[in-house]
Amino acid sequence: PAARKTAAKEPGKAPRATADKIGRQDWSSWPHYDKAASGFRGYWYPVTWASHITGDPKPFTLCGEKITLIRDNGKVYALHNRCPHRGVPLSEGNQQFPGTVSCPYHGWTFDLPTGRLSAVITDGPGCRLTGKLSVRTYAVEERLGMVWVYMPIAEEEPHPIDEQLPEELVSNAFVMGGRFDPRGGNWRFACENGFDEGHAKYLHRTALWRLFKPMPTWNITRIVPKGRWIYRVQDEVYWEADFPGVGRWTNKRWWMKQPPEGTFNLGNTGKTDKVDPVIESQDFPGFASLSMPGMLRIAYPNFMHYEFYVPIDADHHMYVGVMVNFKQGWDTLPFYAKYLGAVRWLFHGQFSGQDAWMVDVTDAPPEKLYRPDVSLTSWRNLSEEEYAKRIAAAGVTEATANSTETEA
Numbered sequence: 377p378a379a380r381k382t383a384a385k386e387p388g389k390a391p392r393a394t395a396d397k398i399g400r401q402d403w404s405s406w407p408h409y410d411k412a413a414s415g416f417r418g419y420w421y422p423v424t425w426a427s428h429i430t431g432d433p434k435p436f437t438l439c440g441e442k443i444t445l446i447r448d449n450g451k452v453y454a455l456h457n458r459c460p461h462r463g464v465p466l467s468e469g470n471q472q473f474p475g476t477v478s479c480p481y482h483g484w485t486f487d488l489p490t491g492r493l494s495a496v497i498t499d500g501p502g503c504r505l506t507g508k509l510s511v512r513t514y515a516v517e518e519r520l521g522m523v524w525v526y527m528p529i530a531e532e533e534p535h536p537i538d539e540q541l542p543e544e545l546v547s548n549a550f551v552m553g554g555r556f557d558p559r560g561g562n563w564r565f566a567c568e569n570g571f572d573e574g575h576a577k578y579l580h581r582t583a584l585w586r587l588f589k590p591m592p593t594w595n596i597t598r599i600v601p602k603g604r605w606i607y608r609v610q611d612e613v614y615w616e617a618d619f620p621g622v623g624r625w626t627n628k629r630w631w632m633k634q635p636p637e638g639t640f641n642l643g644n645t646g647k648t649d650k651v652d653p654v655i656e657s658q659d660f661p662g663f664a665s666l667s668m669p670g671m672l673r674i675a676y677p678n679f680m681h682y683e684f685y686v687p688i689d690a691d692h693h694m695y696v697g698v699m700v701n702f703k704q705g706w707d708t709l710p711f712y713a714k715y716l717g718a719v720r721w722l723f724h725g726q727f728s729g730q731d732a733w734m735v736d737v738t739d740a741p742p743e744k745l746y747r748p749d750v751s752l753t754s755w756r757n758l759s760e761e762e763y764a765k766r767i768a769a770a771g772v773t774e775a776t777a778n779s780t781e782t783e784a
C-alpha cells in the first residue's frame with residue numbers, strides 16, 4: 377500500500393495520515409501507537425475510586441504491570457505487586473507494622489514510601505537482606521475521588537498531574553457521578569471508538585439514551601487542534617438520503633447555521649442558551665474532544681462527560697465514565713437526580729455497553745478506512761506527536777522507554 381511505501385522512504389518520520397488512503401491496511405504510519413498495545417507511559421491513569429483503597433492491599437494491573445494499592449495514615453501508596461522472595465503478590469499480604477506491607481508467605485516486610493525491605497519477620501533483626509532490597513514504587517495522587525497512578529517512562533520523575541487532567545477540572549468546583557468498568561478489548565480500540573464519528577448514530581441507533589440526546593449523523597468532520605486536545609467539528613452540511621432497506625437518514629436535528637454572535641454553540645445542538653458559565657469559558661470549538669493518553673471529553677451545555685480508557689494489558693482496559701456538573705449546594709440536586717435516575721443506567725450503562733461490545737470484537741489492523749475515519753487517523757497522528765515529545769523530554773529512546781526495573 378502507498379502508506380507503507382511512504383513510511384519506508386522516510387524512516388522515523390510519520391507521514392501525515394488521512395482517512396482517504398483507502399489502501400491503508402496497517403499502522404506503520406503510527407509506529408509508537410502501533411507498539412503501545414499496553415498503553416503509553418509517561419502519564420497519570422485513574423485506577424479505582426479512592427474510597428475503595430483501605431489498609432487492606434488490593435491488586436490492580438496498569439499498562440501490563442501488576443501493582444498493589446494500600447492506604448496508610450490517610451495516604452495511598454502503590455508498589456509493584458510481587459514479593460521478590462518467591463513471587464507472591466503483596467496484595468495478599470497485610471500491615472503488620474504501620475507504614476509497611478508484609479508478604480503473607482514468609483513475612484518479608486516492605487516500607488510503603490520507598491518499597492525498601494525493612495524487616496524479615498522470619499529471619500530476625502540480623503537478616504542480611506534488610507535494607508538492601510526494594511520493590512518498585514509508583515507515584516500516586518488522589519483527584520476526582522479517584523486514585524491516579526503515574527506509569528513512568530523508564531526512571532523519569534512524574535509530571536505534575538494537574539498538567540494532564542482536563543484543565544476545567546483543576547480549578548473549578550464540581551460534583552460528579554461515574555463508574556469504573558473493566559472491559560475486554562484493547563484500550564486503543566476503546567479510545568478510537570469514543571471519538572469515532574461514524575459509529576454514534578449507527579451502533580447506538582437502538583440506545584435509549586438517544587431519546588434524550590440525538591446522535592449526529594455527519595458527513596464531513598474537521599479536526600480542530602486546540603492545546604493538547606483535538607476537537608471533532610462537523611461542517612454545517614445538512615443532508616437527507618434514502619438508503620435502500622435502511623430507510624431515510626438525516627442529520628437535520630443537528631444541523632444549524634452559525635450561532636448568533638456572542639452566543640455559545642456546542643456541537644450544533646441548537647442549545648445556545650443556558651450554557652454553564654464554566655463550560656462557556658472554556659470556549660470549546662466542538663462538543664467532542666480527545667487528548668493523550670486516551671481521555672475523551674464530551675461537552676454538553678450543562679454538564680461534561682469524560683471517558684478515560686485505561687490500559688490494563690494488551691487485551692483489557694478499564695472504562696472510566698464520569699459525568700461532571702459545575703454546581704454547588706442545592707443546585708446540584710437536579711444533576712444528581714438526572715445522573716442517578718437516567719444517565720448512570722442509560723448512558724454509562726446501556727449506551728456505553730454497546731461500545732464495550734463493539735470494542736471487544738474489533739480486530740484491527742489490517743483495516744480499510746473510509747472518510748469519517750479522519751477522526752481516528754487524527755487521533756493517531758496526535759498520539760504519535762505527543763508521545764515523540766514525551767520520550768524526548770524523558771531523554772530516552774523508544775527501545776528503553778518501557779524498560780523499568782521492578783526490583784532493586
Ligand code: FES
Nearest residue numbers: 459461462479482
Ligand atoms: Fe514473600 Fe516469601 S514469598 S516472603
